Amino acid sequence: MAVRLGELLIRERRISPAQLQEALTHQRTKGGRLGSALVSLGFVQDEDITTILSRQYGVPAISLGQFDLDPTVVRLIPAETAAKYQVIPVARNGTSMTLAMTDPTNVFAMDEIKFLSGLHIEPVVATETAVREAIGKYFAKTEKVNGKSSADLMAKALEDLPGNTPDELQVLADADEIDAAALEKESGEAPIVRLVNALMLSAIQRGASDIHVEPYEKEMRIRFRIDGVLQPIMAPPLKYRDAITSRIKIMARLDIAEKRMPQDGRIKSRFNDHGKMREIDFRVSVLPTLFGEKVVLRLLDRENLMLDMTKLGFNAPELAKFESAIRRPWGMVLVTGPTGSGKTNTLYSSIARLNVPGVNIITAEDPVEFNLQGINQVQMRDSIGLNFAAALRSFLRQDPNIILVGEIRDTETAAIAVKAALTGHMVLSTLHTNDAPSTINRLVNMGIEPFLVANSVNLVCAQRLVRRVCSQCAEPMAGAEQAAIDAGMAPELARTAKFMKGKGCERCTQSGYKGRVGLFEVMEVNDAIRQMILDNVSTTELRAQAVADGMLTLRQCGLQKVSEGMTTVEEVVRETVL
Numbered sequence: 001m002a003v004r005l006g007e008l009l010i011r012e013r014r015i016s017p018a019q020l021q022e023a024l025t026h027q028r029t030k031g032g033r034l035g036s037a038l039v040s041l042g043f044v045q046d047e048d049i050t051t052i053l054s055r056q057y058g059v060p061a062i063s064l065g066q067f068d069l070d071p072t073v074v075r076l077i078p079a080e081t082a083a084k085y086q087v088i089p090v091a092r093n094g095t096s097m098t099l100a101m102t103d104p105t106n107v108f109a110m111d112e113i114k115f116l117s118g119l120h121i122e123p124v125v126a127t128e129t130a131v132r133e134a135i136g137k138y139f140a141k142t143e144k145v146n147g148k149s150s151a152d153l154m155a156k157a158l159e160d161l162p163g164n165t166p167d168e169l170q171v172l173a174d175a176d177e178i179d180a181a182a183l184e185k186e187s188g189e190a191p192i193v194r195l196v197n198a199l200m201l202s203a204i205q206r207g208a209s210d211i212h213v214e215p216y217e218k219e220m221r222i223r224f225r226i227d228g229v230l231q232p233i234m235a236p237p238l239k240y241r242d243a244i245t246s247r248i249k250i251m252a253r254l255d256i257a258e259k260r261m262p263q264d265g266r267i268k269s270r271f272n273d274h275g276k277m278r279e280i281d282f283r284v285s286v287l288p289t290l291f292g293e294k295v296v297l298r299l300l301d302r303e304n305l306m307l308d309m310t311k312l313g314f315n316a317p318e319l320a321k322f323e324s325a326i327r328r329p330w331g332m333v334l335v336t337g338p339t340g341s342g343k344t345n346t347l348y349s350s351i352a353r354l355n356v357p358g359v360n361i362i363t364a365e366d367p368v369e370f371n372l373q374g375i376n377q378v379q380m381r382d383s384i385g386l387n388f389a390a391a392l393r394s395f396l397r398q399d400p401n402i403i404l405v406g407e408i409r410d411t412e413t414a415a416i417a418v419k420a421a422l423t424g425h426m427v428l429s430t431l432h433t434n435d436a437p438s439t440i441n442r443l444v445n446m447g448i449e450p451f452l453v454a455n456s457v458n459l460v461c462a463q464r465l466v467r468r469v470c471s472q473c474a475e476p477m478a479g480a481e482q483a484a485i486d487a488g489m490a491p492e493l494a495r496t497a498k499f500m501k502g503k504g505c506e507r508c509t510q511s512g513y514k515g516r517v518g519l520f521e522v523m524e525v526n527d528a529i530r531q532m533i534l535d536n537v538s539t540t541e542l543r544a545q546a547v548a549d550g551m552l553t554l555r556q557c558g559l560q561k562v563s564e565g566m567t568t569v570e571e572v573v574r575e576t577v578l
Contacts (some may be wrong), residue, residue, distance in 0.1 A: 009044065010054060013141060019043045040128045051436070057104045064100060064130040067139055071510030073097075075234070079139035081321045085109035088126075088134045095119055100126040100134070110437070116223050118235035192240065197248045199269070200269065204280055206509070209299055209340070211282075213248070215241050217294030224286035227467045227516050228340065245286075245293050247359035251286040259330075263288050266367070267297070283367060300369050300568050305345065307352040311347065313518030315560070317554065318461075325459035326350050326428065332421040336433040336462045342518055343430045344369055344406075347465065350428055351375060351404055363404035364391035380406070392416040396425075405429040411447040418448055421456040435554065436462040438551040440533055454533040462521040464554055466561075466571040473505035474565070483569045488578050491561040500565035517566055519576065520558045524549070 003370045010013045015023075016039065027037040054061035082088050087109060091098040097119040101109065104123040109140075114121050126134075135574050199222065203211050206222035220238050223230045236244060246256045252265030267282040281300040286293050309319060325333050333350070335343045348370065351361055363385050366380035366388070376398075378391055388405055389412040395403050405563040407430050408414045423426045433439045439460045443453050483492055502512025523529070523546045532542055547553065552560070558572030 003115065009038070009048075014048055015043050027471075041390070042573065044114075049127045050125060050130075053127070057125055059104045060124045060143070062124045062126050064090075064126050064134045066087070071138060074138040075510065076119070077113055078116070079135070081113060081116060082135050082139065085113070086128060086131050087113065088131055088138070089117075090124065091184075092119065093504065096122050098122050099122060100124050101130060102126065102128045102131050105288055106155060114235070115237055118219060118232055118233045141238065152468055158502035166441065192243045192247050195240075196244060196251070199233075200267075200282065203297075203299060204301075206341060211295075211297040211299070213244065213295040213297075215245075215289065215294065217291050219550050220244075225340075227511075227513055228465055228468070234299060238576075241292050248295050248297070249286060250258055250282060251525055252282075254284070254286060259293060260288055263369075280331055281369075283369070302370055304332040305348060305370055307349050308352060309346075311351045312342070312349060312520075313561070314520055315552070315554050315557065317519050317550070318522040318557075321459065321522050322350075322461060322520075323353070325524065326426065328352060328426065328458055329332045329423045330421060330426055331458035332417065332429070332456045333458055334429055334431050334439055334460045336431045336436065336439050336460065337464060338432065341463050342465050346461070346518075347404055347428055347430065351402065354402055354426075359401045361402045362398055362400045363396050363406070364388050364395070365406040388413040392420065396420060396423075400425060402426045402428065407431070408446075414443060414446050414448055418443075420457045422452070427456075433462070435543070436460040436521045436551070438539045439549055441539050441541060444536070450533050454530045457525050459525060460523045462523075462554060463573040464519045464558075466519060466567045466575050468515045468517045468567055469500050469565065470502035470505060470508035471515040472507045472514070473503040473512065474500045477501040477505050477568070480569055486563060487569050487573055488555050489563065493559075493563055498565040499562065499567055499568075513560075517561060519554050519561070519572070521552065521554045521557060523551050 010020060019038075019041075020234065023034060023037040023041055023043065026041060027034050038049065050061040050063060059304050067090070069090060070092075073089050076097060077094065077138075085106060086102040088100050089097055090100050097113075099110070099113065099121050101123050102125070103109075104125050110123065111122045125455050132413060134417060156389075166267070185472055199211060203209075205225055206224060206226055208226050209228075210225040212221075212223045212225070212230065214221045214223070215238075217528075219235055220241050222233050224233050247279065248267075249256045249263070249265070251267045254263045254265045263284075263286040265284040267284060267287075269280050269282065270278070279302070283298040283300060285296045285298070309323070322333075336345050337343050351363070352372065355361060355372070357374075360376075362375075362376045362378065363488060364378050364380060368377045368379045371377065378386075380386055380388060380391065380454050381564050388407070389407065392403070392405065392413065394479075403417075403420055403425055405413065405427065406415055408417060417429060431439055431442060433442050437460075439462070440453060440457070443457075477499040480501075481494045481497070484494045484497060484499070489497070501515070502508055504510035508514040515568070523542075525533075526549060528545055528549065531543065532545060541554075553576075555572065555576040555578055558567070558576050559569075561567050561570055562569055
């Protein structure tokens with residue numbers, strides 16, 4: 001191939017035969033490709049090489065030095081893979097990735113990168129010098145633990161997996177019955193073990209909250225949820241779908257032979273973080289889907305549990321209302337929002353604030369995510385009849401001061417919780433509603449009489465989590481004033497707002513965001529709201545009265561944080577409505 005490139009250059013009179021011989025000698029001495037040798041000797045320019053390579057391989061050419069690549073696209077593959085094959089991602093369009101390559105005929109490189117990214121590869125040709133410079137420019141050092149990065153470990157584990165063919169993939173994808181003993185043996189093989197361990201380690205390093213292992217008809221995809229957003233990480237060969245799933249199930253002590261029913265388990269692991277041992281729990285959920293079992297691992301890191309309520313994101317007036325409500329001797333405080341909105345963190349922060357020797361606190365949770373010293377925590381077990389309603393009935397005989405119910409899911413649980421709140425107990429719980437005012441009507445629709453709701457509920461707090469602008473690469477953002485006004489920000493506030501955005505750096509993996517902050521909609525049930533509940537008014541009327549009483553809606557709370565430079569308009573619009 002090198003001789004052909006030289007012949008093409010001679011044919012077009014770009015170099016002489018003597019220069020070609022000198023370049024070949026240089027290549028044998030220094031290594032690398034012939035094109036790089038010709039450029040380093042000054043015989044041709046990079047542009048000449050890309051033009052010839054494009055004609056030689058029959059693919060488009062690209063001059064990488066003339067483009068600013070999107071760092072999020074570049075990081076669709078590990079730095080080690082880019083250096084190994086001398087490639088770099090240039091652009092992403094839907095399910096396709098444009099990949100700059102020094103050798104567009106390297107099908108092994110394209111196959112591995114397709115597995116890693118889960119994207120179809122569209123090659124373009126670039127010179128070795130340009131690709132090497134781009135790799136050095138766009139790939140930062142990966143955080144390492146014990147001398148090895150998670151990217152190193154995953155790449156090595158993938159390399160160790162035996163090769164697969166399209167025929168094998170189709171047979172295994174269609175197979176319904178697999179011998180359990182054989183599967184257990186396969187899932188215990190070293191490459192599979194290393195790959196799963198590397199995945200878990202990488203999730204810890206990147207600060208992910210969840211790992212999603214998802215099987216499809218012709219591919220397998222693994223994604224991490226980082227700061228609330230799912231990001232593709234890799235696409236292992238479909239041949240190892242069942243082995244990877246079974247390895248996780250074995251670690252969680254689940255039944256690997258049972259593939260028809262959902263299963264839940266837990267993995268406890270120890271992690272060496274720069275010489276300090278940390279314990280990380282993974283909550284495992286297995287769900288049968290059309291093409292195999294989807295596995296989701298929720299990371300539970302006690303060190304990331306924020307028990308200081310002042311750091312959750314409450315504004316001072318809302319925090320004062322919330323603390324006043326939870327410190328009352330009886331009544332109910334409800335925290336609402338979708339899964340992953342930080343409700344558990346808020347409840348744990350509340351009981352941590354109330355946890356003193358003279359107070360008896362009992363919790364009913366499914367599951368118990370974190371063990372808190374001095375608090376009696378009970379794990380629900382539906383299989384033996386220990387559900388929230390049964391636990392609550394028992395709690396009332398345990399002389400509690402404060403009761404935390406993980407979630408009010410049904411009428412029976414709601415009725416017992418209300419009864420407890422009306423008989424001298426403080427009840428903290430969660431409910432799945434879109435905002436604070438709609439929580440009242442949700443309880444009424446569950447069968448609780450309005451007069452009971454009005455007399456038991458002290459406060460409702462709806463919340464969401466939005467990504468926080470990275471403090472390390474934050475910079476002023478121009479042109480955001482009109483977008484903020486369109487989102488609902490008052491024009492006078494928009495004129496003085498401090499709009500910020502993240503430029504992208506190594507700390508935030510070029511995303512511009514690092515960490516999350518809470519948005520809170522706190523509705524205090526005062527006399528006016530209580531009378532409206534008794535009159536069974538609509539959610540719209542309740543919201544109007546609460547706003548008149550000073551309640552900030554989720555959107556208003558978010559825009560206030562935008563004006564302070566903590567997050568962006570796009571994040572607030574994504575999570576809230578006007």
